[in-house]
Amino acid sequence: MTPMTQNTSSKAKTPSLKMMEHLSKLSRIKLSDEEKQSFLSDLKHILVFVEKINEVDTENVQPLYSPVEAFTPTQKDVAVALNEQSMDHSKIAENAPNFQLGYFVVPRVIEE
Amino acid sequence: MTKETGLRPENTVSELHRLSLFAIVKLLKKKELTVKELLECYLQRLEEDERQPRESRINAVVYKNKEEALKQAANAPADSLLGGAPIIIKENLHLLGYPVRCASKILSNYKATYSSTAMLRLLKNGASIFATANMDEFAMGSANENSMHGFVCNPLAKDYIPGGSSGGPAAAVAGYFTSASIGSDTGGSIRQPAACCGVIGLKPTYGRVSRYGLVAFASSFDQIGPIARRVEDIALLLEAMAGHDEADSTSAKLPVPSYSKALETPIKNLHIALPKEYLGDTVHPQIRRAFMQAVDFYEKQGAKISEVSLPNTDYALSIYYILSTAEASSNLARFDGIRYGNPSKKAENLSDLFFRSRSEGFGDEVKRRIFTGSYVLSAGYYDDYYMKALKARRVVYDKYMAILKDADLLMMPTLPYRVFKRGKDHEDPTEMYRSDVFNVAANVVGLPSMSLPCAKDSLGLPISFQFMGRPFDEALMLRAAYLYQQEHGLPVFENAK
Numbered sequence: 001m002t003p004m005t006q007n008t009s010s011k012a013k014t015p016s017l018k019m020m021e022h023l024s025k026l027s028r029i030k031l032s033d034e035e036k037q038s039f040l041s042d043l044k045h046i047l048v049f050v051e052k053i054n055e056v057d058t059e060n061v062q063p064l065y066s067p068v069e070a071f072t073p074t075q076k077d078v079a080v081a082l083n084e085q086s087m088d089h090s091k092i093a094e095n096a097p098n099f100q101l102g103y104f105v106v107p108r109v110i111e112e
Numbered sequence: 113m114t115k116e117t118g119l120r121p122e123n124t125v126s127e128l129h130r131l132s133l134f135a136i137v138k139l140l141k142k143k144e145l146t147v148k149e150l151l152e153c154y155l156q157r158l159e160e161d162e163r164q165p166r167e168s169r170i171n172a173v174v175y176k177n178k179e180e181a182l183k184q185a186a187n188a189p190a191d192s193l194l195g196g197a198p199i200i201i202k203e204n205l206h207l208l209g210y211p212v213r214c215a216s217k218i219l220s221n222y223k224a225t226y227s228s229t230a231m232l233r234l235l236k237n238g239a240s241i242f243a244t245a246n247m248d249e250f251a252m253g254s255a256n257e258n259s260m261h262g263f264v265c266n267p268l269a270k271d272y273i274p275g276g277s278s279g280g281p282a283a284a285v286a287g288y289f290t291s292a293s294i295g296s297d298t299g300g301s302i303r304q305p306a307a308c309c310g311v312i313g314l315k316p317t318y319g320r321v322s323r324y325g326l327v328a329f330a331s332s333f334d335q336i337g338p339i340a341r342r343v344e345d346i347a348l349l350l351e352a353m354a355g356h357d358e359a360d361s362t363s364a365k366l367p368v369p370s371y372s373k374a375l376e377t378p379i380k381n382l383h384i385a386l387p388k389e390y391l392g393d394t395v396h397p398q399i400r401r402a403f404m405q406a407v408d409f410y411e412k413q414g415a416k417i418s419e420v421s422l423p424n425t426d427y428a429l430s431i432y433y434i435l436s437t438a439e440a441s442s443n444l445a446r447f448d449g450i451r452y453g454n455p456s457k458k459a460e461n462l463s464d465l466f467f468r469s470r471s472e473g474f475g476d477e478v479k480r481r482i483f484t485g486s487y488v489l490s491a492g493y494y495d496d497y498y499m500k501a502l503k504a505r506r507v508v509y510d511k512y513m514a515i516l517k518d519a520d521l522l523m524m525p526t527l528p529y530r531v532f533k534r535g536k537d538h539e540d541p542t543e544m545y546r547s548d549v550f551n552v553a554a555n556v557v558g559l560p561s562m563s564l565p566c567a568k569d570s571l572g573l574p575i576s577f578q579f580m581g582r583p584f585d586e587a588l589m590l591r592a593a594y595l596y597q598q599e600h601g602l603p604v605f606e607n608a609k
């Protein structure tokens with residue numbers, strides 16, 4: 001039990017407004033007070049919706065991360081073009097909102 | 113309705129749009145048709161659609177590029193599989209120079225800086241890509257109502273949904289704006305819209321088609337696949353895209369059969385299993401009746417039909433919405449408005465830029481899924497939701513594999529409900545999530561699945577059934593579907609004048 005949830009009779013924990021604020025921060029998505037309430041209500045619905053999963057007996061079952069389990073291929077730590085087009089830096093710069101002297105420009109990071 | 117054969121229709125220009133991909137390839141190779149006249153026919157139809165008032169505009173296509181398509185067709189290798197034939201792709205697939213907006217404001221200025229492997233393979237096999245199609249934002253939705261480009265109408269009945277998230281690609285095929293299109297399917301996003309629009313859609317086995325260059329939604333679920341009106345067209349496009357790719361380590365190192373050549377191979381001793389959970393009370397009586405008629409067809413063709421139980425069907429939906437949102441919340445973290453995308457103009461510092469760009473750029477459904485994904489992955493909830501769902505995924509996986517040891521194919525209705533009207537107001541987002549109930553299991557388990565129309569309901573809207581097959585055995589599914597098309601016939605929907 002964490003302070004971000006309220007105790008309920010069901011196994012699912014009910015997220016609080018504080019939790020919604022935490023998720024907003026984790027997700028880097030700003031929410032107005034009204035939006036917080038509305039997304040919180042949606043999240044509650046979704047958690048009740050997926051709660052059914054607790055009925056599955058998963059004792060001694062290993063997690064399945066992907067339908068393809070074979071192996072993780074490794075490769076040398078060198079840049080390779082995955083196809084004839086993927087290494088064209090000038091095109092990448094064209095998409096950048098602010099690209100100068102070979103750098104992506106961002107707003108001030110360190111405050112004076 | 114002109115039959116979709118290899119013969120050029122008598123009444124040429126006005127009927128060109130009805131040609132199937134297979135017929136187009138034949139005519140192009142015989143030089144009885146040019147890519148240019150076909151493109152002009154499609155583009156004229158699209159322009160006509162653009163002139164319609166919003167409520168009756170299909171709005172399936174969001175970008176056109178005739179010149180580039182003509183170049184691609186001119187560069188098609190001699191004797192290529194597709195001979196220069198024009199197709200449409202979903203707006204989340206990278207093709208150099210084409211916008212890849214994923215129907216999201218956050219990518220409204222983004223153009224592909226490279227091409228996805230699947231698109232490059234299509235070009236090498238002689239496709240020309242003349243347009244991109246509308247979709248639900250970041251492929252999240254089942255009605256194609258979450259899009260910066262506006263909603264898509266079902267060409268069969270304009271006040272009905274076309275399905276989603278590949279609503280644009282499906283509506284483009286059903287509306288005769290193209291013979292075929294390419295979509296992506298994370299939890300039914302090819303099959304559900306295909307079923308809503310009365311066309312055919314196939315989600316390949318996870319790992320069959322390279323995902324390199326498909327904008328990631330849920331990486332362990334996503335697959336690229338074809339949509340068309342004829343089974344042979346689906347076979348051609350899958351053949352053109354499939355196969356191992358070094359750029360996608362999850363793509364399988366397996367040979368790709370010639371699907372189009374395999375179609376006519378007779379099927380012997382076909383065993384089809386019907387999971388009884390997919391025929392429960394939630395299935396509309398008209399759909400059940402049409403579905404059982406399709407089952408009867410296969411029985412008369414000599415297939416063995418058996419009923420099986422998949423008690424985990426309901427869980428697949430929970431597993432899907434936990435894992436796909438978790439993966440999405442991670443995949444969508446890259447959209448910060450710095451290297452590409454649409455940064456907020458109001459940002460005061462770097463952190464503020466992230467917050468503002470994402471808040472302004474993402475739509476509500478995308479935000480909802482990012483929050484859900486962040487929740488199920490966050491400290492204190494990870495084990496109860498994310499880990500629990502991963503374990504349950506194996507339980508479901510094992511059950512499907514056990515049944516497919518014995519049965520060759522699983523068969524079920526694609527949708528338990530009749531196609532519904534646009535603009536439904538959902539108090540609870542899970543009402544829409546439930547519409548994927550019969551579609552998500554194939555993605556949870558990674559199995560190939562294909563939907564094809566088999567009847568019309570009392571309003572003349574399509575009813576479809578779907579197969580799920582063994583991993584990497586798309587060929588059998590295609591052969592079974594081809595048998596149905598040839599011996600029974602697909603329903604013809606009079607629409608799109």
